[in-house]
Amino acid sequence: MKIVMSEAPFLKSAIDSVVNLVEEGAFEITENGITLKAMDPSQISMISFSMEKSSFETFEITEPRKLGLDISQFSNILARGKKGEKVELSLEDGRLSICFSAEKKKRTFKINLLDIGTGVQKEPAIQFENSVTLNADAFKEILKDAKLISSHVKLMLNASDFIVEVKGDTGHLKDEFSKGSQEVIDLKSGENGAKSTFPLQYLEDMVKATSASTALTIFLETDKPLKVFYELFGAKITYYLAPRIENE
Numbered sequence: 001m002k003i004v005m006s007e008a009p010f011l012k013s014a015i016d017s018v019v020n021l022v023e024e025g026a027f028e029i030t031e032n033g034i035t036l037k038a039m040d041p042s043q044i045s046m047i048s049f050s051m052e053k054s055s056f057e058t059f060e061i062t063e064p065r066k067l068g069l070d071i072s073q074f075s076n077i078l079a080r081g082k083k084g085e086k087v088e089l090s091l092e093d094g095r096l097s098i099c100f101s102a103e104k105k106k107r108t109f110k111i112n113l114l115d116i117g118t119g120v121q122k123e124p125a126i127q128f129e130n131s132v133t134l135n136a137d138a139f140k141e142i143l144k145d146a147k148l149i150s151s152h153v154k155l156m157l158n159a160s161d162f163i164v165e166v167k168g169d170t171g172h173l174k175d176e177f178s179k180g181s182q183e184v185i186d187l188k189s190g191e192n193g194a195k196s197t198f199p200l201q202y203l204e205d206m207v208k209a210t211s212a213s214t215a216l217t218i219f220l221e222t223d224k225p226l227k228v229f230y231e232l233f234g235a236k237i238t239y240y241l242a243p244r245i246e247n248e
Contacts, residue, residue, distance in 0.1 A: 003089040004058035008081025008100055014235035016209040017074040021047050026116040045202050048123055049236040055234025068116035077109045091200040124240055128219035129190030130157040136210035138183040142175050143204050149173045152244060153200050157220050158193035185215055194220040196243040206239045
């Protein structure tokens with residue numbers, strides 16, 4: 001196995017989308033690329049991660065492999081890669097080799113593989129009629145506002161608006177973004193729209209890895225798991241998050 005990315009920090013940024021939610025997981029390596037599906041320890045959120053082979057400078061494998069990793073350790077090592085350095089992943093003596101190289105120099109780390117079960121195989125089968133695509137930084141700012149009021153946020157979508165409402169013991173917040181605004185790239189809504197409440201901390205973890213230019217799509221149905229999707233340096237990242245059912 002030989003997998004090379006031309007800029008080491010790009011792979012670090014992509015893997016950060018995983019480590020922000022789960023610390024251990026099994027990456028599936030096939031001739032098409034790299035995938036991972038995993039639940040967070042609380043079992044209320046899930047990530048589906050994929051990078052096609054075209055995202056890499058070199059992608060050579062002789063057979064499909066499963067790599068169980070301490071993703072936190074993997075991310076910390078990738079953080080040592082500098083701009084202008086390549087990163088190469090290979091297998092040596094049953095361990096994952098991570099080699100950073102630039103002109104006339106290289107550094108190699110080797111980490112143990114973990115025995116991790118099959119885990120999650122399928123994503124939730126939900127038909128989404130409601131979605132909004134917006135700049136990731138705009139959503140991060142919304143969450144910063146919300147954090148001042150409560151640990152949960154209500155997300156709402158209708159034909160013309162994306163609304164975030166937060167109610168707490170100390171106050172109330174309502175952020176409204178209309179279709180066609182600078183922040184909203186696209187908005188779609190079914191006949192009845194949708195609304196659901198979610199834990200703020202998980203939403204923060206899901207978007208933490210995004211960059212200023214990331215387009216973030218949120219899929220929403222009433223009292224069903226939320227779906228969040230974005231792309232980052234060749235990686236496609238999808239999250240699901242269970243709602244808090246409220247009695248109104």
